[in-house]
Amino acid sequence: MLFRSLLAVVAVVAIACGRPQAPVIHAAASTRAVVEALVADLDPRPIVDAGSTSTLVQQVQAGAGGAVLISAHPDWTAALEASGLARQVRPVASNRLVLVGPAGTHPTVDDLDRAACVVLGDPSHVPVGRYAREALTAWGRWPAVEGRVRPALDARAGAAAIAAGTCPVGVLYATDATAAGVSAGAPLPDAVQPVIRYDAVLLDPAAVALFDHLTGPAARAVWAAHGFGPP
Amino acid sequence: MNPVLLSLTVASLATLAATVPAVALGTWLARRRGGLRLAVQAVVLAPLVLPPVVTGWVLLQLFGAHGPLAALRLPFTTAAAVVAGAVVGLPLYVRAVQLAVEAVDPGLEQAAATLGASPWRVLRTVTLPLALPGVVTGALLAFARALGEFGATILVAGNLPGTTRTLPLALFTALQTPGGEAEAARWAAWSLVLSLGALALAEVLARAVARRVGTA
Known part of the structure; x- marks a missing residue:
């Protein structure tokens, strides 16, 4: 029956899309443009989930998973470390x-x-x-x-x-x-001026290459081009 | 998946997922009297009167990293958006089925039983076919509710582009982005198209069902 086969297709599509197929970067909203620029040429292209660091950290604590989180505030970085979800932390930029x-x-x-x-x-x-x-x-x-x-x-x-x-x-x-x-x-x-420090937080140990890509020497130039200061 | 396709998929699956529980609960509530019925009805209807954010919070407590159902790893997936849509759509669905079943002439059911039909057969061949227009109405209401779902979805499914960013979330996100007004207007227009499409489809279905029930 047409109706049933349609349902089957919809179900398969939905299940296939249940979890993102590419790594997810939870990015502080202010870093969305720079993170998108940094991952534009990667394959598979990571999904950039932009929001306030507070929302993103709470979602990760509730089980959202993800590869890397860019935190705009050390307190939220500390919250991730306290809940045992931060595999590695690296300061990556500053702001004013x-x-x-x-x-x-x-x-x-x-x-x-x-x-x-x-x-x-x-x-x-x-x-x-x-x-x-x-x-x-x-x-x-x-x-x-x-x-x-x-x-x-x-x-x-x-x-x-x-x-x-x-x-x-x-x-x-x-x-x-x-x-x-x-x-x-x-x-x-x-x-x-407060000290504004952005941290890259590695959530998934398998995503260490992506973590390095976002924080390495080549990335520093991209952060600077978007107006961010050195960490 | 783009927000339009994702919203259609999520709302369709939510409606499908709600169908069996809605028909079962609606029929049961229509036929039953007493304290247990009131208790079940209160639980089923709760998402209709609770703020959706509360429903989302309850789902997150159940399915979240420290909840009793954490092993399902549901939050922040498309499936979580489907569950949220199904839960908020269920009360409308149940209510429509319940009213339709209550309206079925008990004399017809008794006649079938007198002729030797089992209760299951009476339900399958008399009650449900006569209540079908109510089931169709309930499905439309649940679909529409799931399509518009926002509060519970953003809590339990997040706002991941391609995975859980449905139309309402895409519109909201566009409004929170500098220069996003045009995108917001586009999503609003798509919402209108989907809603009118669902209404038209429901009208066609309702007529087809009415013809069938009329000649049954």
Whole structure:
């Protein structure tokens, strides 16, 4: 019967696609573009699963598997190590915080103080939000900003919210200030810049070649070309 | 698989997976009275009234790395998206079957039994054929619900491109990406196409079934 054979085909396709056929890289949202550039020529081409480090780590802890995770915050790297899922950890890049605004603007600290709302990563768990809270606290501005925060799910979502005009100003990574529809404003002063460290975490011992590919000397140049600092 | 094809596959498999339990539970609930029935009904209908995120969380507790069913290695696979879709679609499916079975004239079933038919044969040849329009309606509702499923899916299946990123998740992801508005609009348009297609198919099926039941 046609109907039954159709069902059989659908079932086979679904079972074949149940787990990804290529290695999965769980990448902090801010590193999506650089990781995609690094794996573009690999065969099989790894699947890049981009999201906030907090979400990705929780999924890996719940059994999501995967080859490598790029963590944007040492606390989340430590969480993976504590649960015994990190086979190897290698610092891979650094970043800086800047004020950002919709395309064509150049937000300054006055805009930050006056804006009706401020886009941050969700400071309760998203790395870019935790770094921003740390920096704004050191700068003495957190109490004044706290009530105006529009939390985003990850760094890219924060850039999307700025591009959509949700708020006139946000505090995001320098590397996300180049996204479509986003303009970089003043950088945060050196004195309040937190140490932002990205770690590559090997999850699957069989994926060590991919791990080396993402973190090796050739990869460093690609990270730098995307605006990231050395680890 | 692209999100459109993946959504169609996941919703179809979820509907299929829900069919046997939905028909069994719907028939049982229609014929049974008392405390046990109320308890079963409450459990079956729970995903209809619970926020989907709660359903997803419960599934993750059951199937997750430290859950009692961890050995199945279900989370973050296409199968997990199917399970999520089936669980949230089941209450609508069961309810439609239950109402249809309740509407079947008990006199016809008694007549069949008097003529020597076993309860299983009565169910197979009298009750279910007469309740078929309800089963078709239930299948459509479950399919539509699975097609739109978001909250439970993102928790238990994640958002992996090609594997678990269904249409609603693709739309959501596009909206969270700078410059993703055009892509979001494309996924919204595809959702409309799939939903209208499902409605049209259900209409055709319902007419075919009504003709069959009418001449039976």
